[in-house]
Amino acid sequence: MLQKKSRLGKKIDEILVGEKLHLTETIEDKDLLLYLGLTNDSNPLYIQHEYAADTPFKAPIVPPIMLNGIITSAISKHMPGPGSHILEQQLAFLRPAYHYETIDFTLQVNGVDMLNRVVDVGIQAFNANKEPIIEGVVKVTPPY
Template identity: 35%
Template sequence: MNLQNQDIKIGKTIDELVEGETFSLSQTIKNREILLYLGLTNDDNPLYSQYDYVKELGLTKPIVPTALIFGVITSTINKHLPGPGSHVVNVNLNLIEKIFRNDLLSFNFEIIKIDTNKDLATINVEIVRNDERVGDAIVLVQPPLVEVTQVEN
């Protein structure tokens, strides 16, 4: 299927991806993002918002909801690798350490397998804080199934 529109952005198709291809970004999850998440989901887990509660557990500050880490991973895949038009079909996310608000995290993405028969790419994600791995994920992605062609005037 070809889309003929100059304004439509499509990421890399399965044939354009290469095993070993990487993408990295750094992001800090701030209080604003946590409050938006809590408001949208009505999640009232005190582990995400109450300093007195987490201090009773021996923590210094509230932790970041796992769903926000998941969101950074999926939005990066949908924006950058493979890019717009991608569909995440499976995620296995493993958080090794607690992630706290205002932690500067590096997300390192690498395509580790391409299955052209099933139109699926497997992406490994490593999450790092201060040179320490704090999490990882394996993501199964269906890259965009369309190619964009320019409309000639």
């Protein structure tokens, strides 16, 4: 599992304000079951159709922390990439995401603080109807 020469992401001096990353994810049953199994989260709002039908959501929704996981994974893999570390997150979950929904995520570098080695990454996510699902900012320190 440990690799001596793995690729690292961008260093602080290689990151430019305005850089963007777009990704699209569809939330499948296997993803939900893995999350729920790993966390032992049995919230009926996430898995029980009968319960969810009697709520304002009308159907089971995706746990917000799963959506957060997609964002943090994108930061770890791509922007700034391997070796980076999240320092702070401020995310607003504006609408629920539903099972089998396809979500478009955009991560954009909004600021680079060279002195403190912090990159502000703006986050936006939209459903297939172009309705906002998530917005916020993640502060990241890139790899050394």
